[in-house]
Amino acid sequence: MDASEFSPWSITATNLPIHARNPIHTDDGGRAAGFPGALVAGVTVYAYLCHLPLASHGMSWVDHGGGEVRFKQPVFDHDLVEVSARISDGTTLIEAHTGSPQPRAVLQPTLDAGGAPSLRDGEDLSPVTITLDTPYGADYALPAGDDLDVCLSAGIVHPAVWPDLANHIMHEQLARGSWVHTRSIIRHHRAVAVGSAVTIVPRVIDRFFAHGERAVVDMHFMHGDEIVTSIEHEAIIDLSATP
Numbered sequence: 001m002d003a004s005e006f007s008p009w010s011i012t013a014t015n016l017p018i019h020a021r022n023p024i025h026t027d028d029g030g031r032a033a034g035f036p037g038a039l040v041a042g043v044t045v046y047a048y049l050c051h052l053p054l055a056s057h058g059m060s061w062v063d064h065g066g067g068e069v070r071f072k073q074p075v076f077d078h079d080l081v082e083v084s085a086r087i088s089d090g091t092t093l094i095e096a097h098t099g100s101p102q103p104r105a106v107l108q109p110t111l112d113a114g115g116a117p118s119l120r121d122g123e124d125l126s127p128v129t130i131t132l133d134t135p136y137g138a139d140y141a142l143p144a145g146d147d148l149d150v151c152l153s154a155g156i157v158h159p160a161v162w163p164d165l166a167n168h169i170m171h172e173q174l175a176r177g178s179w180v181h182t183r184s185i186i187r188h189h190r191a192v193a194v195g196s197a198v199t200i201v202p203r204v205i206d207r208f209f210a211h212g213e214r215a216v217v218d219m220h221f222m223h224g225d226e227i228v229t230s231i232e233h234e235a236i237i238d239l240s241a242t243p
Contacts, residue, residue, distance in 0.1 A: 001092045001109050006052040006085035013048075013098075014144045015040045015077035018135060022171060024178040024239075033178050033239055040075040042105070042181040043167060045096055047141040047160035048081055049107040052094050054150045054159070057111060059191060062151065062159055066113035066187040069163075071180075073104045113187035116227040119218045122205035125173045128165075129199040136161045137194040157192045166219055166233040169202045174215050176238040182214070185232040192228050213241035 015025060019041040023029025030038045046069050053061040075081060079098040086093055095103035130136065135143070138151040140158035151158045163184045170179065192198065199222045206216040215237045221229040 001053070001057075001111055003085040003087045003092045005056045006094065007055065008082065008084040009051050009055070010080060010082045011048055011051075011145050013040045013075050013077060013079040013081050014044065016044060016143055018143075019044070022175070022179060024180060029178050035074060037076055040077060040079070041167075042071045043160055043164040044144045045071065045075050045081070045105045046107070046163055046184075047144055047146060047158070048083055049094050049096055049105060050141070050159050051146055051148055052083055052085060053109050054148055058150050059154055059156065061109070061111060062156060062188060063191045064113055064188055065109065065111045066185075067107050067109035068183070068185045069105060069107045070183040071105045073100075073102065075104050113189065116187065116189055116220065116230040117218075119201070119203045119220060120205040122203045122218070125169060125202040125204060125217070127199050127201050128169065129197055130165065131195065131197050132157045132161065132192060133195055136165065140164070154191075155194050157194060157196070159186070159188065162186055162221060162229045162231060163233065165200055165221070166217070166231050167235075169200060169217065169219065170215070170233065170235045170237060173202070174204070174217070174237045175235070176241075178239050180236045180239065181233075182236060183234045187230045188228075189230065190223075190226065190228045192223060196223055198223050198228065209241065209243045211239075212236040213238040
């Protein structure tokens with residue numbers, strides 16, 4: 001994927017009420033963690049980053065693309081988020097900026113995610129089955145202000161649904177108090193129709209301390225016996241923890 005394929009785009013960030021279950025996405029929780037207010041969820045910022053490959057490559061990216069996203073600095077409610085692509089050391093990067101030279105989040109996209117890697121050895125978490133419809137459907141990005149209709153017109157689940165569901169696993173089974181999604185490697189193996197039921201199979205493959213306790217979780221998203229998406233998901237699951 002070449003940076004010249006992507007057109008710059010901007011949007012005013014929206015902190016969605018659905019994410020308030022994590023205190024860091026509330027004003028009180030954000031201030032308690034040392035920020036001036038509520039943080040916009042990383043998955044919302046990821047949805048904004050997805051706008052560029054969706055607009056340029058459409059369903060081919062949804063069907064077998066993906067990428068690695070890293071969250072560098074927080075985005076706050078009503079920030080103007082400018083999304084653009086550039087080349088760095090021969091690699092295409094899609095970046096979200098809010099007025100400072102340093103990006104808030106960076107996506108290294110790919111059009112060929114390859115096959116699903118096996119879950120690595122670790123600690124099994126509980127599988128979760130969910131039906132993919134609003135808010136986890138084709139219209140995922142609409143409440144955040146992005147009305148691009150690539151997924152809506154095809155009736156296909158928006159790609160930002162996958163890390164949001166991974167966050168659900170982190171929140172329900174690992175997080176203690178406020179927590180922060182830091183990065184994900186997301187591989188699409190097949191587009192999934194709205195209304196499909198998927199089972200998330202998660203396994204913790206690493207825990208370590210860096211600005212709090214972190215966990216890295218491998219996840220397979222299964223539709224029947226088929227892996228439709230795989231994710232390596234990392235988050236600070238306890239901001240107060242020390243070694």
